[in-house]
Amino acid sequence: MTTLSEAWPAAEPTAAARGGGLRRHRSTLVIVLGLLAAVAVVVWSAGGPRTYEPLDPANPDADGAQAVARVLDDEGVDLIVARGADELDRADIGAGTTVVVTSTGSLGASTVARLLEQAGDARLVLIEPPQAVTTEVGLDGFPSSDPLGGGRDAACDDPTYDGLELEVDDALSYPGGSGCFTNELGESVLVERDGVVVFGAGDALTNDQVLRGDNAAVVLRLLGQDQRLVWYVAQVDDLVGDDGVSLGSLLPDFVEPGVWLLGISVVGVALWRGRRLGRLSSEPLPVVVKAIETTQSRGRLYRKAGDRAHAADALRRAARAGAADRLGLGSTADDPALVRDVARHVGRPESDVDALIGPHAPPPATDAALIALATDLAELDREVRRT
Numbered sequence: 001m002t003t004l005s006e007a008w009p010a011a012e013p014t015a016a017a018r019g020g021g022l023r024r025h026r027s028t029l030v031i032v033l034g035l036l037a038a039v040a041v042v043v044w045s046a047g048g049p050r051t052y053e054p055l056d057p058a059n060p061d062a063d064g065a066q067a068v069a070r071v072l073d074d075e076g077v078d079l080i081v082a083r084g085a086d087e088l089d090r091a092d093i094g095a096g097t098t099v100v101v102t103s104t105g106s107l108g109a110s111t112v113a114r115l116l117e118q119a120g121d122a123r124l125v126l127i128e129p130p131q132a133v134t135t136e137v138g139l140d141g142f143p144s145s146d147p148l149g150g151g152r153d154a155a156c157d158d159p160t161y162d163g164l165e166l167e168v169d170d171a172l173s174y175p176g177g178s179g180c181f182t183n184e185l186g187e188s189v190l191v192e193r194d195g196v197v198v199f200g201a202g203d204a205l206t207n208d209q210v211l212r213g214d215n216a217a218v219v220l221r222l223l224g225q226d227q228r229l230v231w232y233v234a235q236v237d238d239l240v241g242d243d244g245v246s247l248g249s250l251l252p253d254f255v256e257p258g259v260w261l262l263g264i265s266v267v268g269v270a271l272w273r274g275r276r277l278g279r280l281s282s283e284p285l286p287v288v289v290k291a292i293e294t295t296q297s298r299g300r301l302y303r304k305a306g307d308r309a310h311a312a313d314a315l316r317r318a319a320r321a322g323a324a325d326r327l328g329l330g331s332t333a334d335d336p337a338l339v340r341d342v343a344r345h346v347g348r349p350e351s352d353v354d355a356l357i358g359p360h361a362p363p364p365a366t367d368a369a370l371i372a373l374a375t376d377l378a379e380l381d382r383e384v385r386r387t
Contacts, residue, residue, distance in 0.1 A: 055102035055127060055202055057081055057231050062208040065102065068219055069231065075220070078228045085111065085238040088118060088230070097122040097228040102202065104129040106234040112136040115232070116196075122230075123195060125222060128172050128202040137196045141175035146183055148201065151213050154190075156180035160221050161190070167213030172200030190222075197222070308370050309363035319357045319377045326384045335359045346383040356380055 051058045057069035058081070073079045082088040093099060099122050101107065101115070112133055115124070126133065131142050148168050154161035158180055166181050171189050173181075179188025181201070189200045199222060204215040223229055302311040323342050324333050333341075339358055343350040355361050356376055364370040 053103065053233070055205055056233060060207065063206050065205040065207070067207045067210055068205050068216075068223070071216075071220065072224055072229060075224060076227070077224050079231060080229070081231045081233065083233045084235045085114060088115075088232050091230045093118055093120065093122045093230055095121040096226050097230060098125060098223060098226045099123070099230045099232055100125040100127065100223055101129075101232045101234060102127045102205070103234045104133050106236050106238070107133050108239045109136055111234060111238045119195075121195075123197065123226060125197045125199060127199050127205065129198060134174065134198060137193075137198075139174060139176060139191065139193060139196075139198060143172040143174050143200060144185075144187060146171050146173040146187065146189065146200070148181075148189070152181050152183075152189075154180045154218075155182060156188075156190075158192075160225070161218060164214040164218050164221075166201055166204060166218055167215060168201045168203040168209055170203065174198055174200060303367075308365075308367065312361075312363045312370060312373055315374055315377055316357050316359070316361065319381060322381055323357065323384050342380075342384065345387055346380070347387075353380070 050060065051064075052061065053059060054063040055065045057065050057079070060066045069079060069081075080091055082091045099115070099119050101124075104126050107115070107129070109132075113136070116137070126137070129137075134141070134143070148166055148171050151165045151167040154164050154166070156179060161180050166189065171181075173183055173185075173187035173189050174191050175185075175187045176191070179191035181189035191198045201215075201218075203209045204212075204219055210216050210219060299311075302308075302314075320335065320338060321331070324330060324338055327338075327341055327345060329338060329341065335358065339354045340350055342348075342357070343353040346353075356373070357380070364373050
């Protein structure tokens, strides 16, 4: 049986029905659009790409310097961030401009020379530069770690920092020349020479320590003296092949004199304790050993070792050497010729002589045979002498 619903197809939804569906989901659409607007506002207010490099003006983390960069921008300073040497070339640096470098560890000899040339009449500020960089800008000496957790007054002739106190966990102090925030050793955290300012308290620029003490005032007066600020973020790609850091540039100044002193001391000790080599001198032996005793001792050693072949070979070698010397054949005579000459000289068969002194004669099998061989060799030697 066919029902009514099966007989008639379902009717198409009307415009009124579709409008009712939109009204029912209107709240959901409003929420989605609101979320999209919030995300757009956050992205727009971020102000550019985010980085994680320490003291970077785009780093909002604790070790970044985004807060200082934004305050300088809000105070009317024309802030330009140049990432790499190519962007620095396009920054149009001139008089009335301050150039600050926070990533001084990425600088080399070529990039420092290029930076000084580009800066020209501009004011150059280097944040915590290492000894290799300070040497390139004419500031001698090795920087030392200087904790400023308890704060330190400026105490310098520059009225820019008069009455301000610097407070950071750790800083670098540079010797040579008068500066501000000086310790008991005469080393200063802030040193200025020939238009180049060296500032060793990089933590004062970070987001988590800029509000300690008078750090904010020190940093703003350090970087905000001109209407235009170029923040140069040095890149490793800016370096050239010969910018490698040498071992000498990383060592303190007292190491080289210490090495020279050590070398001179070693030479002095060698001259003091050393003995001059001269001609060899002969000295009499403390004990005189008779030849018969040496022969008997060797015989006992051969007997103890039981090596009759080695003992027989030693006896035959001695007999051949004695016979060659008696006959005037020399030490270079070959064994067959020696055997032939000895046999002709003493009147014996050549085979008998070869069995006694020949190099291929069989070794004795018993101690008695070894004694008999020694006796026969002695008799042969007497015959050679008599004839």
